[in-house]
Amino acid sequence: MERIFDWFLLHQEMIYIVLLMIFVGIEVIGRVPSVLHTPLMSGANAIHGVVIIGAIIVMGNASSDNYLALALGFIAVIVGTLNVVGGFVVTDRMLEMFKKKK
Amino acid sequence: MGYSILSIAYLLASVTFIVGLKMLSNPAAARKGNWVAALGMGIAIFATIFLYKEDGKPLSNYGWIFGGLLIGTVVGTLAAKKVKMTAMPQMVSLFNGMGGACAALISVIEFEHVMQFDANLAKLLIILPGLIIGSVSFSGSMIAWGKLDGRIKDFAFRGQHIFNLVLLFAILAASVYLYMNLGNDSMLLFMMILLLSLSYGVFFVMPIGGADMPVVISLLNSFTGVAAACGGFLYDNKAMLTGGILVGAAGTLLTILMCKAMNRSLTNVLIGSFGGNSVVGGGQQVQGGVSKEISLSDAAVVMSYANKVMIVPGYGLAVAQAQHACHDLEKLLTEKGVEVKYAIHPVAGRMPGHMNVLLAEADVSYERLIEMEQANEEFPSTDVVLILGANDVVNPAAKSDPASPIYGMPVLDVELAKTIIVNKRSMKPGYAGIENELFYRPKTSMLFGDAKKVLQDLITEIKTL
Structure with a gap:
């Protein structure tokens, strides 16, 4: 139990961010027209690709003789990049369709 | 110095994410918003590569990092550029699964680290949720992808919800046990949690009907978000x-x-097992149903002498890649003085907004696309409704038959129009697997065939009139 309290204290700042971001996230897309549901989902999908940063850190910290970590980290970087790049490009392609006429 | 620049870069990235998301929910700014977020992402990624330090040591293995980034960028760009407009939903699901996999892999490596060097329990408290949510999101997204791509069929067995709950409970129990008894032999248990989580993702999405996939993808999307936050x-x-x-x-x-x-609740989507139950319960047999066919030339005559034609596009149009032919027909009819509009059901196709994207690709003018409420007001004054590969979104059972699995879903009231022409490939029921009584109504006539071919033939017929 005490561990959990310690953890709470240690991450106080982060927990505040989490709470605030939940409200921001809800507020920001509150009035989206249904036409934009798909591109918005796709855009949000690209944004959570930020997990790639974690993959980069893991990869960069792996010691050069730890082949398991190197291999897994390498795959993590690839799939993370796929998420980011693919996500943004697909979203752009969808939105391009909307823009042409106006 | 480097560290503060890194912090500023992360702050900048966070702001671009918020602003980007905000812009994405506004039609005029959406495209720019996407790039704003992408820019922030780029800044965050490169700042991490060059400025991140762990215990005063910069990152190493640059070759691996850049190699991975390069492969991911090339493959991701190609896949995203090559994919057909109709296959967009699967693509989003696939990319989402990649993000989930990334989060899960990070957890696996970090766990190995914890096992080797420090039994850091505070870290473990984050590693475990990252692993579980990430892998559920990964395997779930893969199943959703397979379903939308037509590779995987709906599958449910009796008591699956109980089974899923037990599975979820097992995952949680194993995690708590692992946390309490971290030792040298914990790797095996950790791998078991990984396997259980992966299979939970499979069993979670399997019974959910194809028509509900967009909702599931959106849900898995937010799961991956949480998994990424665990990394944070x-x-x-x-x-x-x-x-x-x-x-x-x-x-x-x-x-x-x-x-x-x-018009469905989330619990209904998740617990209701759309496809699974409807086979047994819903979908009453249409009594004495005889549908009648209409010939191409008759259809051409009816449409070109109408005052107002309403086109209802559905997934069949998307599959046949018929959006351009559809636009040609619209232009031709407009030249003949017919008022042509498109009635867009919010969930026509496989995702909300799917039809808008598709028709916009074919240069259909934005003003011609009208939303469901307005379309329903206009149907009584419409002469011909041309339904192109749509089914469930025009099924009157949603209003009249409480036993139907789609009961309560708002539908397009096409039967208010004078004539209804339905283009389908066959009499097979639609995605939700339910019969559509509309096809047997006296006002309705069927025009069988692939949407693109039928439209092209229609255009030729109208031209020769």
């Missing part, structure tokens, strides 16, 4: 945290909004 805790990284939680929250709300557009 792990590395005390604010950009990962804000980005992840932002998507987690916005994704959850978006899921609920999508459900609302279909």
